[in-house]
Amino acid sequence: MKRTGIALAVLLLGAGIAGAQQDLVATRIQLMKDNGKSMAAFAQMAKGEKPYDQATVDSSLTKLEAAAKKLPTLYPASTKDVQTEEKYTASSKVWENKADFESHIAKLGKVVADNKGKITSLDTLKAAIPQFGDSCKGCHETYRIKKS
Ligand code: HEC
Incomplete structure (x- = not known):
């Protein structure tokens, strides 16, 4: 009885941790979808x-x-094996080359910082779009996998 209790507690704890990892993955996928919406909004105007x-x-x-x-x-290592129903997944390379992966995030941050307050017209928007596109693509080509 006592053993069963412990086994159950361990199981529930495990499920709790798995749930937290699922949340992290769901959050980053939502952010990526929002990134996609922002880029689509730029493209429609351009x-x-x-x-x-x-x-x-x-x-x-x-x-x-x-x-x-x-x-x-x-992207903590604990999310490496989380499976989702989404079309894309993070490559295991994210965790093999964490510093490089993070440098791609920093690059996106820099492109935003460079352009914040400076996109004020259709022309400046058009000039900025490839910088954003390159930062997305630069990371995706190595670290994002299409599942089907
Ligand atoms: C540092 C790397 C990195 C950068 C920068 C990045 N992404 Fe992603 N993106 C990923 C990874 C990895 C995935 C796979 C899902 C995950 O992370 O679990 C992904 C997934 C996506 C998805 C698919 C979401 C889904 O439906 O499953 C979209 C859309 C997307 N990214 C858009 C963008 C756009 C637009 C940008 C640039 C503004 C961008 N991303 C920048 C790494 C990146």
Whole structure:
């Protein structure tokens, strides 16, 4: 009886930890989806599908900045084996080359900092988009895996 109790406690503890790791992964995937939305908003304006809108530019930059600040805390080694139903997953290389991975997050942070307050027109937006795109792609090509 006592043993069962302990086994159960260990099980529940394990489930609690797994839940916390799931939350970290869900949080970073949500941030990535938001990054995607910000980039899509930029692209729509650049292509003329939507009129240039300063408020959208500024709020997207604020979200990208927040993502770059938060991402370094969302890839602890304990999340390495977390499975999700999402289309993409983090490569195990994230944890093999953690410093390099983090340098890609820092690069995104720098691109945001360089452009904050400086995107004030369609032309300056168009000039900035490739910098953002390169920082996303630079990390994804090594550290993001498409599952299917
Ligand atoms: C430091 C590396 C890194 C940077 C920088 C980065 N990403 Fe990601 N991204 C990832 C990884 C790793 C995943 C896989 C999901 C995970 O992290 O668990 C991912 C997943 C995604 C996904 C898929 C989410 C889903 O549906 O599963 C989108 C969309 C995305 N990123 C957009 C972006 C955009 C847009 C940028 C640039 C503004 C960006 N990312 C910058 C590493 C990065």
